[in-house]
Amino acid sequence: MPVVDLHCHILPGIDDGSKSWEASLKLARAAVADGVTHALCTPHTLNGRYTNHKQDVIKLTEELQHRIDQAGIPLTVFPGHEVRLSGGLTEGLDNDDILFCDEDGHYMLLELPSNEVPHYTKNMVYKLTRRGITPIIVHPERNSEILANPQKLQEFLEMGVLAQITASSYTGLFGKEIEDCSREFIKVGQCAFFASDAHDLPRREYQMHAALDKLAKEFGEDKKKEYLSNAQKVINGEPVHLDWQPLKKRKYICCANCKNKLNTYHNIW
Numbered sequence: 001m002p003v004v005d006l007h008c009h010i011l012p013g014i015d016d017g018s019k020s021w022e023a024s025l026k027l028a029r030a031a032v033a034d035g036v037t038h039a040l041c042t043p044h045t046l047n048g049r050y051t052n053h054k055q056d057v058i059k060l061t062e063e064l065q066h067r068i069d070q071a072g073i074p075l076t077v078f079p080g081h082e083v084r085l086s087g088g089l090t091e092g093l094d095n096d097d098i099l100f101c102d103e104d105g106h107y108m109l110l111e112l113p114s115n116e117v118p119h120y121t122k123n124m125v126y127k128l129t130r131r132g133i134t135p136i137i138v139h140p141e142r143n144s145e146i147l148a149n150p151q152k153l154q155e156f157l158e159m160g161v162l163a164q165i166t167a168s169s170y171t172g173l174f175g176k177e178i179e180d181c182s183r184e185f186i187k188v189g190q191c192a193f194f195a196s197d198a199h200d201l202p203r204r205e206y207q208m209h210a211a212l213d214k215l216a217k218e219f220g221e222d223k224k225k226e227y228l229s230n231a232q233k234v235i236n237g238e239p240v241h242l243d244w245q246p247l248k249k250r251k252y253i254c255c256a257n258c259k260n261k262l263n264t265y266h267n268i269w
């Protein structure tokens with residue numbers, strides 16, 4: 001079954017991902033070694049630091065495919081964007097300067113700032129869905145406001161967004177809290193698929209195989225097939241249906257170590 005990675009920073013020199021063609025080829029080899037057959041190249045755009053124009057990303061992706069083919073690496077790459085929620089997003093869409101996950105523009109990777117869910121997020125999600133775009137919120141488990149209050153994601157799922165969990169979040173690379181949060185989203189069906197979000201950086205490597213294996217162990221082979229199938233559907237622009245449930249309210253308990261510090265609480269899933 002094809003393994004589609006819908007989020008990675010493999011294009012060289014245009015964001016905080018690969019710095020060179022050599023690094024891009026190294027990442028391509030790592031992707032294949034991890035079982036990936038198709039990769040959407042998704043450099044950051046509109047995040048205040050990087051704006052990558054659509055035509056530049058397309059050209060660079062074509063060049064990468066050429067070099068991948070010459071190196072005999074069995075990987076197919078497509079151009080995409082990881083689009084930061086920002087005031088410039090509407091203008092970027094109006095100017096046809098945004099790349100989607102699929103050719104017909106049904107799905108778009110939407111990145112929130114890492115430390116908050118801005119108050120205008122709902123408004124932007126509404127505007128995107130009115131345009132026929134399904135935003136895919138990338139790594140909600142790594143957003144500190146959502147991590148502190150995971151029910152927050154539901155407001156957006158109710159509006160029709162999808163959510164992508166980073167494979168290495170679920171394997172535990174970012175710590176237990178993010179791993180546990182990922183598992184909770186998976187358990188209640190709020191995540192549609194994994195992606196690598198690979199960068200050429202320490203601790204940002206491919207972990208798709210490990211995450212998918214862990215998923216099969218914890219939730220069964222059918223769940224793994226569903227995730228693989230959902231990623232394929234997204235890149236093909238086909239509908240993805242999520243049968244998700246609301247998260248139960250977290251329980252807060254005070255542990256023995258801090259019984260005298262009444263304001264210190266620990267989250268228990």
Ligand SMILES: [Fe+2]
Binds near residue numbers: 007008082197
């Ligand atoms: Fe990313």
